[in-house]
Amino acid sequence: MRRLGLTGGIGSGKSTVGKFLAEAGGALVDADALSRASTASQGEATSAVAQIFGPEFLDAHGALDRARMRSLVFSDLSARARLEAIVHPIVLRGIAERAAAARRAGARLLVLDIPLLVESGRWAREVDAVLVVDCLEETQIERVMQRSAMTREQVQSVINAQASRRQRRAVADAVVFNDGLSLSELEAKTLTLVQGLAL
Template identity: 70%
Template sequence: MNQRRASAPRIGLTGGIGSGKSTVAALLASAGAAILDADALSRESTASGGAAIPLIAEAFGPEFLDGDGALDRARMRSLVFADPSARARLEAIVHPLVLRGIAERTDTALQAGARLLVLDIPLLVESGHWAPALDAVLVVDCRTETQIERVMRRSGMPRAQVQSILDTQASRAQRRAVADAVLFNDCISLAALDDAVRTFARGFGL
């Protein structure tokens, strides 16, 4: 049985859409890191029956729930575009629930003997909430054109739609400005990326 660990380094992993962040998270997991997915916890809280649903209905109105009782993401996205303050109001509901979920999963990972905790946070820079909880930030970066091509290829979205998503996210420069380490995932083989990930992980005890 693994002995309970009182602590382990906490790394924030982030990157824009199409950067390859999910691939890096999987490589970190294969290297032995415990991955804590903030986005999955957020989706869980806003799914039908999720803890955020009653609060969202109260704050925004029941029309922001879909027929299944989950957050109507398309309607909320439109509201956020029209009223930027809506994002802060939604985050004020969802973020504490995500933090609670992260804390619970952190405890479970530490009890299992985790030596490195990786918090997978797509909007780490945009939210501004996470810095106090992290020991370092790892940014997955690539050229904007590469992001667009990857997303178009995997999703079938038109270029304009992908660009509109990119326009709502932090810029590459903004992410790199908060990074303690950057993995440039462009014109690189999976094997070379894995080597870079494992070199990074060794710096934190894996």
């Protein structure tokens, strides 16, 4: 089984590219989805979040209060590290479990959708190739503002906290430039690039 690392900044279209790869037969493991599940109501990380940050960081349903936590981590870098220390081991275990299941099922391609692939410093060494989804920063901002309640300043803060476009492209074996493409064009470009990687 070959392992493809998929990454891109917020609003780049990475999740859409992951969906196309899954539809084409790849076994997709979404690290973001695992992270969100761990901090949802009854999630594996919620009790530790309440213990370390305080019960006010959970909402009325017992899930992580994302807006409150977002405000904290962008004003306090140590808070981000504390949150990651809770969530990352859960996500890594989930990735390993799903990768093993894909191997047992006979999958030929495992697609690891890792938003922080570059920042982590480890994943680029653990995959056979890296596919980066890239677009202009202004496009990222507009897309995220359209789909969420985040302000321009909040989106910019997320972009600033992530690896730069240059840093992502530096580790890429292939880049999908997703600006001004229709969904069908994005799908065709993605599948052509992945075929070119001979995975």
